[in-house]
Amino acid sequence: MAGISYDAAREVTEQFKKAGHFDKLKQEMLEKKVSGSDKTLQVALKESVADIVRELVGEDEEILFKNRGSTSALVEAQLMKGNYEKIRESPSGVDIEKFVNDALADPELLAKVEEEVTKMVNERSESDEK
Numbered sequence: 001m002a003g004i005s006y007d008a009a010r011e012v013t014e015q016f017k018k019a020g021h022f023d024k025l026k027q028e029m030l031e032k033k034v035s036g037s038d039k040t041l042q043v044a045l046k047e048s049v050a051d052i053v054r055e056l057v058g059e060d061e062e063i064l065f066k067n068r069g070s071t072s073a074l075v076e077a078q079l080m081k082g083n084y085e086k087i088r089e090s091p092s093g094v095d096i097e098k099f100v101n102d103a104l105a106d107p108e109l110l111a112k113v114e115e116e117v118t119k120m121v122n123e124r125s126e127s128d129e130k
Helices: 006-018 021-031 041-059 061-065 068-089 096-104 107-129
Strands: none
Touching: 006 021, 006 107, 021 041, 021 096, 021 107, 041 061, 041 068, 061 068, 068 096, 096 107
């Protein structure tokens, strides 16, 4: 794959996403257990977000009556601030960055991605030859 051009690599990336492989990988990550817990990442994140929203409402009950768009933006900003610090420090917290980095370093996952991308590149090469 080292000989593939930038444009072709971009096209394969788009094809990978359009074929739903990215969504499958994301779902697999969300279904993985968080180390030291019997919870999946998805459950831990939902609980962390609920903890953070309760905290925000406890600090300012008026947040419940604000415009949904601005409330969503406020919650999102709080979640992402400090590289997901509030999620990491919540009672149900998880270190998202570490979790994702560990998941992406999984040899089984990397092999799956490489297999799919290789298949796409080969199919692309075959169709270009025709």
